[in-house]
Amino acid sequence: MSLDVSERLDRDGSVGLQDITGFPELIRELQSYLDDSQIAEVTRACTFSMEAHAGQIRLSGEPYISHPVAVAHILAKMRLDHRSIMAALLHDVIEDTPTAKEHIAQLFDPEVAELVDGVSKLTQIQFKSKAEAQAESFLKMMLAMSQDIRVMLIKLSDRLHNMRTLDVMRPDKRRRIARETLTLYAPIANRLGMNALRVELEDLSFAALHPFRYRVLAELVERARGNRKRVLDQVESALRSALGREHVTAQVTGRDKHLYSLYLRLRNRETTFHELGDIYACRIQVERVDDCYRALGVAHGVYKPVPGRFRDYIAIPKANGYQSLHTVLFGPHGVPIELQIRTREMELLAEVGVVAHWQYPFTEQTAPGGTQDRAREWMHSIMEMQKRVGSSQEFLESVKGDLFPDEIYVFTPKGRIMRLPVGATPVDFAYAVHTDIGNRCAAVKVDRRIVPLSTPLRNGQTVEILTSESVQPNPAWLNFITTARARTNIRHYLKNLKADEAAALGRRLLERALTAYQLILDQIDDGVWQQVLVDMGIAGRDALFEAIGLGEYMAPLVARRLAQFTGLGTDVERLASTEQRDALAIKGTEGLVVTFGRCCHPIPGDRILGFLSSGRGIVIHTQVCRNLNEYRKHPDKWIDVQWADHPDREFPVEIRMEATNQRGVLAQITAEMARLDANIEHVTVDEKYGHTSSLVFTITVRDRLHLARILRHLHAMTCVIRVGRSKS
Structure with missing residues (x-):
């Protein structure tokens, strides 16, 4: 029986590694899928990283080396190759120590050095602002990711561990990092199909940005859990019995919806606090794709489906390769049951996304056009976008705009499916087909009818672009397009006119x-x-x-x-x-x-x-x-015009309110406006309705923030029923 690798290395002089928080667990995880020689390389990288970071302490008081080890452990659970683990252990040495990329390549491996360099920020170059520095570092990382996707996997694992240990930071820095995670890194994880990682990033960000809301929502969900379990047990039992009668081999489980998704539904007013206790969700896993549709028929036979809530992401996968059938059922006592039906392989791909390539290589043969292919397509589009934007900050904004794919599916005249974000127009469609089609887009037929180019497209429509050699991109298109691809191509064309x-x-x-x-x-x-x-x-x-x-x-x-x-x-x-x-x-x-x-x-x-x-x-x-x-x-x-940075004047704006019809109301309202530094230029009583009056004020304000403060205080007055800015 061979000697444990970590023990042998300690005997060779690498004393101290066993004392690093998390290192023994990392080695045990690696032993489950790497050979001894690869683990020896990982341990050598850890020794180097520990020496390079010697004397550096995290805000939590732990030695800095505990962070790279934790990042490596996250990647080890994904079963990534040993070079990725080495790069994770070394990912901060270029940025935070005098170590050069060439030195890492010489000591370890050029491939490891490239991975470490891809994750490192640009710290040696002086930038005009912090925003520009962040944008340039992000551009560098995205370009490195386009060459090797492991760069982004290391960065996401780094961000995940930082989010797990965010409590020690100042509140302002904590909120900034959480906001960046929510708007950039969680969507990237989603785009790569890594659902489990995305969910944890979103919930950790939610807790850091809105700790009170997070705590209240968590307590509410916990209180509702007991009643929900009884209902889910009943639903699971009914579905299992029905599937068994139809000889469909399946695993039926209840599932919890993560807190951030519930918060979004509350914020978007899709539900209320009281109704949260009535949110139930189940998942059915089957062996084959045809079993998914059989299971769907069985489920609709047990409980009636809610009209308009069925989605077939197996026939038409999401942009990140996600596949599943989604439906909503009228469950016991009329409560809605959200049901997902997928194969075991689809479940794996939904949870780990591109990482499935390392965990189970067979998925690439059985899932053509799946997560790996979608990730490659996205990275190719990122490279195209980078070539056409004018600056790193413009690139960052374009990528952000490309990361929120609430999608519609439309068809070309030949039946090809095109995925576009909600609100996309025929111009977005034209550029999605090909850049030249977009540049020569003259008119469009939607379902065989000519419509304006600014018309928002809807699910299931057939779109035909009519082109002309005499047409060129119109700057006015920038006012209604939604996709980053269309925007960057139009700007590129306009900037490069002959x-x-x-x-x-x-x-x-x-x-x-x-x-x-x-x-x-x-x-x-x-x-x-x-x-x-x-x-x-x-x-x-x-x-x-x-x-x-x-x-x-x-x-x-x-x-x-x-x-x-x-x-x-x-x-x-x-x-x-x-x-x-x-x-x-x-x-x-x-x-x-x-x-x-x-x-x-x-x-x-x-x-x-x-x-x-x-x-x-x-x-x-x-x-x-x-x-x-x-x-x-x-x-x-x-x-195209922009406001000056600090316009030194006030601007008139019209607000309309409904107030109770009683003595002294107008005096109260005007006094409150004066207290809030709003000058009243004009006031009229528009109409009277018994006990209420409709009032229209023209007041002067400095900006939208000033107006919002005024409206907030007016709305809090007992005599004001409703108040808002007039629409033109």
């Missing part, structure tokens, strides 16, 4: 802007041109036209400068001075006439759009303003 096309577009825009000053472009003196170009620091007219065409300069602003140098300066300055305070509220509009739509009353924090109007300059509307329906017919007059 110089002559951009210059021609810029020339047309400038000619149109000069008509406001009764100037003709070709009649402007060369001396005036020279002064303007020197003043703007641009080499020549063509370069200026190109910059306008690419959106780097606004044509009205350039037209104003030309007008100043042609003798119209006094009139231009007088016009600008009357609107200077408005212009300063919008970035890049200094010296331009800027007005704010009275229909929607935009305020800082609103998503806005600029519209060129003769006589009124740039008119600012909110993007949900109903009056924009007419303007959408003229996308050439739209301008």
